[in-house]
Amino acid sequence: MTVRTRVVAPWVRTRLRSAPGGAVALALLVAVTAFLAAALPLAVDRYGDAGLHRSMEVAGPARTTVQLYSASAADLLLTPEEREEQLREDPIADAHARILALPGRSLPVDREQSSYGVRTTRPLEVADPWLAMPDAVPPQFHLAAPSGLAGHTRLREGRLPKAADDVTSATAAVEAAVTAETARNLHIGVGSVLHVPAAERGPLAVRVTGIVEPRTPQGAYWSTSSVLRTPYLTTVPDDPMRSQYWVAALLLPADAAPALAATAGEPERYWMLPPDVSALHAHDLSRLTSAVASFDAGPLLQRARTAASAPVETETALDEVFAEYTGLRSAIGPLVAVAAFGTGTVAAVVLLMAGGLAADRRRAELTLLRARGASLPGLTGRLLAETTVVAVPAAALGLAAARLALTGGRLPYAAVAAGAVALLASVALPLRAVAAHRAVRVHAARDDITSARPSRRRTVAELTLLTLAVGAVVALRTRGTAQDGQGASGDELVSLAPVLVGMIAALVLVRLYPLPLRGLARPARRLRGVVGPLSLARAGRGTPGSAVLPLLALLTALTTAAFGGSVLTGVADARDRAALLTVGADARLEAASAMPSGLADKVGRVSGVDDVTPVNVALYSYPDDGRLTVPVAAVDPAGYAALTRHTDIGAVAADELKAPEGTEPLPALASPAVADRYGTRPFRVRLDGGGYLTVRIETVRERTPAIVGDEFLIVDRAGLPDPSAPPTALLLTGSHPDAAALRKAAGDAARVQLRTERFAEYIDSPLQSGAERIYTAAVAAGAGYAVLALLLTLLRAAPERAALLARLRTMGLTRAQGRRLLILESLPQALLAAVGGTITAWSAIRLLSPGIDLTTIAVSTASSPAGRAALRTDPVSLLLPALTVVALTVGIAAAQAWWTGRRGSVRELRAGDAR
Template structure:
C-alpha cells in the first residue's frame, strides 16, 4: 500500500511569517496597542463617569439618594377613613404596594428601605426651663416610631418606650447625642406644646445609641441619631434645636389626637452601584414619570390610604447637576478622543502602506507569473489575520482586565473596528498597485511626481471640510445645544489633515531649494542624503507625514487645553483668595489680637490689612447701584495683584498728597457712572471726596460686582472727628507657605465674638483638583493626548524602520568606498530628518493656529471647577505646551536615527551585502 504524505499546514502563511518575523510581530504589536487604546477609551470614560456620579452622591445628604413617600393624617392632612386604623400593619402593607411601583422606575433596594410614623407639628416646642436656646426659639421635639427598634439600638441607660397606659405621661427614648446636646437625663419629665394645643407630658425612659449609624434604617429620620439646627422662616431667620424621640406603636392614637397631626413615611434608597453614568438619562426620564406623571397619580390612588401618598426625591436635582457638568465637559473630551482616533487610523493605514511597499516586488513577480488577484488576496488576508487577530484579542483582553466595567459593548465595537480596518487595509493596499501586470521601471520620485486628479479632489474635499468645521466652531462652539457634533469635534483633526495634505504638495520645493547649494559643495554626503530624502512615492510619504501632523496638532491643542485648565484654576483661586491665604470678616473689623496672632502663625511671611465697606450706595442720574469700597496699602496690594496678574496697577496712582479728593481706582461700570469729576462720600470711614484716577477690570478681592480701591493711609489721614471706628482691617491677605490648620487655630483663639472665615489658596486648589467630574475627566483628556503622542511616536518609528534595510545596504556599500562613521551619521540624519523636521514645524504651527481658531470656543469654566470666579472661555498660547510635543518628537527621532546608525556601523559588511541583493 502506497504511503500518503500528510498535507502541509498553511505552507505559504507559515513560510511568510517565518521569513518576516519582525514585520509580523511589529504589525501584531501595532494592532495590540491600537486595540487596547480603542477599547480602553470608552471603558475609562464610563468608569470616570460612574466614579464622578458616586462622588457627587456621596458628598450629599443620604436622604437624597432615593425616593420618599409621605402620607399625612389628622387635621393638616387627608385622613384615612378611620384614623384609628393607622397601625404598623397598615404601614407595612402600604410599603408592599409602593415597592413594585417604585421598582418599575428605579433600581431600589427593598432590603435597605425603612418606614415609620411621626408627629407632624412644626411648633411642637418643649416648654421646660433650662433647655438650650440659640437665637430665642425653644427646642422642637418630633415623636417618631419605626419598626424593629430593638434590633437597631443599644440602650445606654433605661429601656425602650412601652405602650401608653391610662392618663400617664407618654414614654420616649432619645439618642445619646440628643441627651447630651439638650441636657436630658433618664426619668426626666418634659412638656410638649404641640402647635399651641394643650401641653403633653413626656417621660424619658431610655437613652440609646444606634448599632449602625450609617444604616439606611436611620436615613429617613436622621434626627433620631442627633439633633439638628433649623431656622425660622424669613425675615427673622432664627436658629433653634430640632430633636426626635422614639415612641412605641401604642402611641399611634395619641399622635393622631394631637392638633399637629401625624405623618407616615416610607424611604426607598437606590441600590448601591445601580446608578451609572450611562443610565442617568433613562433614569431621569423614569423619575419624571414617577414623581410628576403616571407614577405620582398611581401613588395618589393607593386603596388603603384614601388621601393618597406623595412621592418626592432629591435625585433629579443631583442627576441634573451631574448631567450639566457632563454636558459641559464631554465636548472638550470628545475633541481629544476624535484626535486620537484620527491619529490611530492614520498610523494603521501607514502600517498597511509600509507593508504593501515591503511586498511590492514580490507581488509584482507573482502577478507576472500568472498569479490571480483572488489568490493573492486570500494569501495576504491569511497572513494579516494571524497578526491582527492575535494583537486585537490580546489588546482587548488587556483593556478589559485593566479597566473592568459592566458595559463592554462600545469597547468591543471599537476594538473590532481597529481589527477590521487593519485586516482589510493591508491586503487592499497591497493589491491596489497590482491590479494589472506592469513592467518594472524606475520608480517615480517624490520631488518629480505630479498629483493626480483624484488626489486633487481628495485634497480639496478635506480642505473644504476643515474650513467648514473651523467656521462652525467659531460660530457655535464645540457643543451647540449641549450635544456633540462629529464635524465640530473633529475640527482640530481636520485642520491637521488639511495641513498634512498641503505639506505633501509643498514638501518637494524646500528639498529642491536645499539640494541646489548642497550640490555645488564639495563632498557627496549632503547631496546624497537630500536626494534619498526625495525618493519614494507621494503616497508612501504622505501617510507618515499625515500621522505625525495629526498627532502633533492634536497633542499641541490638547496640551494647551490642559495647561489652560491648570492656569485657569490658579487664576480662579487667586481671584477668590487674593493671596496665599485670606482672613475675612463680613460684619465687623478684625481685632488687633487676631492680627498679631496671625503674624506669628507658622509660614506667614507678610500680612496685608484691608479695610472694607460693603454695599456702598451710589445714585447717578436717578440710577441707584451699590459697590464695595476697599482701603489698601497701595504698594503691598500692587505686589499681590502683579504676582497673580489680576488687576495690576501702578501704586503711585493711589498716592494721596494730604489735600483735595482721595484718588481711587474703580471698576469700569462704576468709573463710567462717577465720571471724571470728584464725588462726595459719606460712609463708615467718614465724610470725604473721591476722584477716579484709573480703571481696573478685576481685582483679587472681588469675584463679582462693582468695586473701588482707595489708599488705607488716605482714609487714616481724614479728620479725626469724621473717622468712625472702622479703620481696623476687615480682611487680611497673607503671603507664605501658610499652615491652614495652625492658622485656623490662631483665628479661633483670638477672634472673640467676631466671625472670621479663613481661605487658604492651596486648600482651594486641591478642592478643584479633586472635584468629582473634573478630577475624573481631566486625567482622561490627558490620556487621550498621551495616546496621540504615543501613536505619533509609533508613526516615526515605523517610518524610520521601513527604510532601515535600504539605508543599511547603502552605508555598507559606501563603507567599501571609504565612507567614515561620522559621514555615515550625517548621511542618515540628512536623509531621515527633513520629513520629520517639516512635520514638526508644520504641526507646531497648526497647533498654534488652532488656538485663535478654536480657543475662544473652548469653555474652560466647566473644567476649571465651580468657584464663582472661573475664567472666561478661551485658550492662551503658552510656550512649553506649544513647543514641547514637537521638540520631544524631534529629539526622539534624532536619537532613533543615531542609534540606527550606530547599530549599522557595528555590522560586518558581509552580513549586509549579499550577492544579487538589489536593495
C-alpha cells in the first residue's frame, strides 16, 4: 500500500509568489536606502582625501617636505679628510636608503621626488663683473650637489656637469649646471666661469657646462628649495636705498660635493623626504601627525641619526599643514553630521513604518494563524525569513551601486551601513507582528486617539526618552553657551540635536493632539451636515503609538531641511558679504597711478554696469605727526553716498562728506582706529602724490567701500589740490557685470576685481564643496523620505477610507462631500506636523546657533572680512517644507477621493467587507 504524503509549499516562496508587489517595493526601498547609507561614508572619505590633497598642494613642497640635515657645526671637530669623506656620495646615498625606509606605512614617501646631497647653508657672493647686478650689488649663489640631476632635468644647451675622479677640498675647478631661468636672469651661458670665494685659498672656479629645464618644476625635488630652480631678487639688509641683488644656485654633480668643503658656505648633508600626496588619507591623519612628530623629536629622528651616523636635525611644516586641515575638517564635520543623523533617522523611521504597514495589512492573516495555534517564535522566524530573503540581496545591490558610483573610501564602513539597513528592514515586520500579536485574540477594539488612555508602560517609556532627550539638549546648550560657540561644535550632541528636539516634539504633540479634538467634538455635533462631525471623528482614529513614528519622521525631516537650508543660506550669505567687503562693490578697477581719461565712461557702457563711482586713493598719506601712514580716498559725495547705500557698507549721507565752499578743514569720514588716534581736531595730511589737506573727522564708520582695511579717511574730492585729477579706482555697481568686457575695456591700465569671482575663490577646498554637496543630498534625501513617510501614513488608511466613501455614497454622499471629508480628515494631522515641524526647526536652529560657526565652511579660514558667520533662521527653509507637507496631504486626499469615485461603490464595498 502506497502512502502519499502531501508536500507543503515553503512559507517564503508562497508569500513572495502571492504578494510580489510588496516584495518588490520593499526591495526597492531597501536598495535605495542601502545605497544612500553606504554612499555617505564613501563620499565623506572621498571629499576628505581630496581636501587633504588640496591642502598639501596649496602648502607646497617647501612646507610639506620633511628635510633632514646634518648640521655643519657638528663637523668642525673632524679633520679635513674626514669631512671630505662624509661629503662623498656613497655614504650619503647609503644613509638615504636607510632613512627612506624608516617611516614605512605611517608616512608614505614619494620616492621619485625624494633626494639627497650636499648644499651650502650660506649664499656666497660672486663678484664676476659680467653677472647681472641691478643696483651694482654682486649676486650671491648657493652651491648644491643634489642626487639624480640627470633624471630630473631636460638638457637645453651644453652637457650635464661631470666630476673629476677624485674631488677634494683642494680641487680648484669644478663643473656645474644652471636652470634656464637662472641663466636668463643672471646672464649666464654655457662656458661661463664663476669664481666662488673659498675660505683659506684662492676662489673655486665653477664652469657652467649646461643649461637645464626641470622636468617637474612644481615637484618636491625642485620646489622644496625653490632657489635651485628660480633665482630671486632681495634687498641689502639695513640699506636705506633698498638696493637689490640676485640670489641663485649652481648645480654641481653629486661626486663634486667634497669641493664645497673649501668654501665659506658651511656645507651640510641633507635628505629630502616628500610625502606621497596620492597615498595620504584623511582618516589616517592621526597616524600621519604622529609620524611627523616622531621625525621632529621622537623615535624616527633617533633612528635617522643612527642611519646617517651623524647628529641629524629635522625641518618641516607638515605638522602645521595637518593642523590647518584638521581645523577645517573639525569645523565642517559636525554640520555634515547633522544632516546625516537627521536623514538617517527619517530613513530608519520609514523602514519601520513600511514594516508596520505590512503588519497592519496582514493583521487578519496573522490573527488567524495565532488563533489556529501558531507559536509566536515560529511566526516570528517565518516573517524574519520572508523579509530577510528580500532585504539582504537588495542591500547588497545598494552597496555595490554605491561602490561603483564612489570609488575609493573605506569599504568596511559602507558595508556596515548597508548591513544596518538590511537588518532594520528585516526585523521591522517581525517586531511589529510580535508587538501586535503577543496574545491570541479574534476581535480588537476600535482605535480612537480621543478616548484612548496610554498604558503605564508606555508612559514610563515616553518619560524616560523625554528625560534623556531634554538632558542631552540642556547639556548641549550649556556647553555651547559656556564655550562661546567653540567647544560645542565638535560635540556629537550638535549632530543629534535636531533628532533629539524632534523626539521631544513628537512625544509632546502626540500627547497634546487629542485635546483639541476632544474640545471640538461636542460643538461639531451641532453642525448641519455629516462632513464636519464625521471628518473630526475620523481624525481621531488610530492609536497614540501609531502616530509617533510618522510624526517623528516628519518633524525630523522638516527640522533637518530647515536647518540645512539655514546652513546653506548662511554660508552663501557669508561668502557674498565677504566678497562684497573685499571688492567694495560689484566690480572694482584699480590702478597704481592715475587712470586714462575716458576710462570711466568706457567702463560705464559695459553690459551689466549700472553706475560708476570714481575714487582717488592715496594709500601712503602722512598725517601731521609724520610717523604713521593712513590711506586717504577722495570721492564725489553724492555718488559715494549712493554706493554705500547700495552695498550697505558704512552707509553715509552726502551732506556728511560735502566740503564747504572755499574753506577748510574738510569734513572726513574715518575708521574707529583713525578717529581714536586723531580725535575731532583739525589736522594736516600730506598725500603720497603731493599736496596737503586739512581735515576734521566728523563721521566714523567701521567699514567703507573705497578702502579695505581698519584704517581710512574719506574726503570730498572737491577739496583736493587738483580736483580734476583722474581717478585711481572705479567702483562699479550693477547686476552681473561682464567680466571679459571689463577686462577688455581696462586693458593694462587697471586691475579688475569682480565680486562674483571673489565669491567663487572662497570655495578653496574640496572639503568645503564636498561637504556642501553631501549636505544638499542629505537634505534632499530626507525630504524624499518625509514624503514617503507621509504616503505610507495615508496609504495605511487608504483601504478603510475607500470603503467608507463607498458606504457613504450609497447613503447619498456626493463626490464633492467625499472629497471634503478626506481632506478635512487628513488636515488636522498635516497641520500638526507642519506647525510642529516649523516650531521644532526654529527651536533647533536657536538651540544650535551659539555653537555653530559657519565662517570656516564659508571662506575656508577661521576669520572672514565679514566677521563671524552665525547660523540664523531662513524663512524660506523654515516655511516652505511645512507648507509642502500640508499641500501634499491635501493633494493626496483629493486624489484618493477622485480615484475612489471613478471605481464604483460595489467593488469598494466588497473589498471593504473582505478586509
